[in-house]
Amino acid sequence: MKDWICFFISAFFAVIGMSAFLFAAVGVFRFDHVLYRMHASALADTVGVACLTIAAVVYIGADFVSLKELAVLLLMTLSSPVSTHLLAEIEYTMGNCKKESRRAEDLGGDEK
Amino acid sequence: MKIRDNIKKWLAYDYDLDSAPVMPDPVEPDVEAPDISFWRSLRRRGAHRALYYVAAVICSIILASTLILTVSGMPRYGEDAEFMDTVTYEYLAHGMEYTGAVNIVSGIILEYRAFDTLGESFVLFCAVTCVLVLLRIDDGKDDVSLPCHDLTGDVILSRTMRALIPFIFIFGIYVLLNGHLSPGGGFSGGAVLGAGIILLSSAYGEQTSGKFVTERTFRIVTTSALLFYCIGKSYTFYTGANGLHSFIGNGTPGNILSAGLILPLNVAVGLVVACTMYGIYRMFKERRF
Amino acid sequence: MTPELTEAIKISLLVLLIVAAVAASVMKKLVPALIVFTSFSLIMALVWILLESPDLAITEAAVGAGVSGVLFYMALRRMGQMKKSFIEKDGADGSEKGENDENDRPDENGEDGEHDEDQR
Numbered sequence: 001m002k003d004w005i006c007f008f009i010s011a012f013f014a015v016i017g018m019s020a021f022l023f024a025a026v027g028v029f030r031f032d033h034v035l036y037r038m039h040a041s042a043l044a045d046t047v048g049v050a051c052l053t054i055a056a057v058v059y060i061g062a063d064f065v066s067l068k069e070l071a072v073l074l075l076m077t078l079s080s081p082v083s084t085h086l087l088a089e090i091e092y093t094m095g096n097c098k099k100e101s102r103r104a105e106d107l108g109g110d111e112k
Numbered sequence: 113m114k115i116r117d118n119i120k121k122w123l124a125y126d127y128d129l130d131s132a133p134v135m136p137d138p139v140e141p142d143v144e145a146p147d148i149s150f151w152r153s154l155r156r157r158g159a160h161r162a163l164y165y166v167a168a169v170i171c172s173i174i175l176a177s178t179l180i181l182t183v184s185g186m187p188r189y190g191e192d193a194e195f196m197d198t199v200t201y202e203y204l205a206h207g208m209e210y211t212g213a214v215n216i217v218s219g220i221i222l223e224y225r226a227f228d229t230l231g232e233s234f235v236l237f238c239a240v241t242c243v244l245v246l247l248r249i250d251d252g253k254d255d256v257s258l259p260c261h262d263l264t265g266d267v268i269l270s271r272t273m274r275a276l277i278p279f280i281f282i283f284g285i286y287v288l289l290n291g292h293l294s295p296g297g298g299f300s301g302g303a304v305l306g307a308g309i310i311l312l313s314s315a316y317g318e319q320t321s322g323k324f325v326t327e328r329t330f331r332i333v334t335t336s337a338l339l340f341y342c343i344g345k346s347y348t349f350y351t352g353a354n355g356l357h358s359f360i361g362n363g364t365p366g367n368i369l370s371a372g373l374i375l376p377l378n379v380a381v382g383l384v385v386a387c388t389m390y391g392i393y394r395m396f397k398e399r400r401f
Numbered sequence: 402m403t404p405e406l407t408e409a410i411k412i413s414l415l416v417l418l419i420v421a422a423v424a425a426s427v428m429k430k431l432v433p434a435l436i437v438f439t440s441f442s443l444i445m446a447l448v449w450i451l452l453e454s455p456d457l458a459i460t461e462a463a464v465g466a467g468v469s470g471v472l473f474y475m476a477l478r479r480m481g482q483m484k485k486s487f488i489e490k491d492g493a494d495g496s497e498k499g500e501n502d503e504n505d506r507p508d509e510n511g512e513d514g515e516h517d518e519d520q521r
Contacts, residue, residue, distance in 0.1 A: 129480055300463060
């Protein structure tokens with residue numbers, strides 16, 4: 001009985017994680033602008049990795065491998081938002097997203 | 113003259129790949145001018161490009177078929193014992209008692225085939241020396257850097273990397289020191305250490321990483337590591353070839369201080385690799401250490 | 402993990418490897434080709450793990466996916482391949498050139514500019 005509960009919990013989390021990866025992949029392909037694509041890929045980095053790691057930990061049980069999985073989750077949480085932040089900062093300061101963000105406001109205004 | 117101008121433009125971030133000089137359009141030869149030979153008229157008509165494409169496809173097909181035929185003649189992955197020749201059998205059967213290393217791969221590349229690993233370290237050293245020769249600014253002038261957003265003092269980056277960089281360095285040193293006991297060794301540990309130093313210099317600026325990796329440090333570390341490799345391994349070669357007793361024993365397999373000279377040689381190779389990675393990065397970024 | 406599942410994963414990873422190698426060679430823009438090259442190194446590291454050689458997996462992950470991509474990016478920057486993304490800001494923002502993000506496809510800027518001019 002306990003095995004069935006563990007299996008269903010890990011299957012539930014695995015399905016959520018994989019669907020997050022699917023949505024992130026479709027989003028990265030279909031969006032036009034850089035910041036939209038980054039927003040879509042951040043979904044994969046946070047929700048996808050967290051749910052898949054929890055599914056693996058629940059399935060394996062109390063073993064030394066589970067500690068390594070949690071360490072992987074910690075390092076991913078620590079490093080991937082930093083890189084996304086740096087890319088977004090460069091794009092916002094130096095790129096043409098100011099054109100993109102003001103395009104809806106000033107149709108026919110001066111180009112900036 | 114043109115080549116030198118192009119190189120100067122490349123070093124000053126002025127070189128535009130799209131406006132590079134292209135070959136002129138092929139000129140059709142006049143019928144009344146027979147003073148060009150047949151082969152030169154072919155080149156003017158652009159026949160050498162078609163020849164290049166045909167030769168490229170033929171060479172790719174020959175190379176791919178040769179490699180596939182060679183691999184298909186090798187034993188299947190996972191089979192053993194009937195295809196092994198004597199050298200492989202010797203390595204696997206007596207490797208651990210001869211070298212003292214639990215990791216047979218480290219034992220092979222640093223004990224049986226130590227000469228080849230020395231050559232690889234020399235190749236790395238040669239690469240970073242060539243980059244230094246080509247790109248270094250000597251006479252006090254500043255490099256024309258691309259104006260870009262300076263991410264050095266970024267708050268999020270520095271605060272987060274403060275927690276992460278010590279673990280990267282510890283992991284690199286662990287992989288380096290455990291070359292003879294677990295997967296790893298000189299090249300892997302050196303690559304991780306080099307990546308860690310690159311991250312440190314990106315996050316905290318050149319002043320912080322210039323405190324412990326300067327040009328003098330780089331020179332001393334690489335040359336002394338290679339010299340130590342040469343001298344140490346020559347001693348072992350000499351005593352092994354003449355049957356003398358060397359004072360570097362093998363120890364018990366499984367200890368950290370075992371396997372003869374494999375641990376110090378791993379450290380030497382790892383230091384060379386780390387300095388190479390960081391040196392090439394600095395040369396490309398700022399053209400000075 | 403049944404042996405068939407391992408074989409299927411191995412074969413699909415190798416097919417992805419070939420696709421990435423061909424794509425990195427025939428792409429016209431160099432910056433996306435660099436990104437595909439980095440993904441090639443990542444897939445190669447996974448293949449090394451499946452072939453049970455962890456030494457090569459660690460080295461490939463550290464060198465190919467980490468340091469090699471950074472050095473290629475530095476070389477491309479020196480060659481002016483980032484120049485296509487340069488925009489010139491006018492006096493209100495300060496007259497300096499800026500460098501665009503490497504994630505952006507370099508032909509996006511041209512399309513955005515055309516949109517603006519059409520709407521004016």
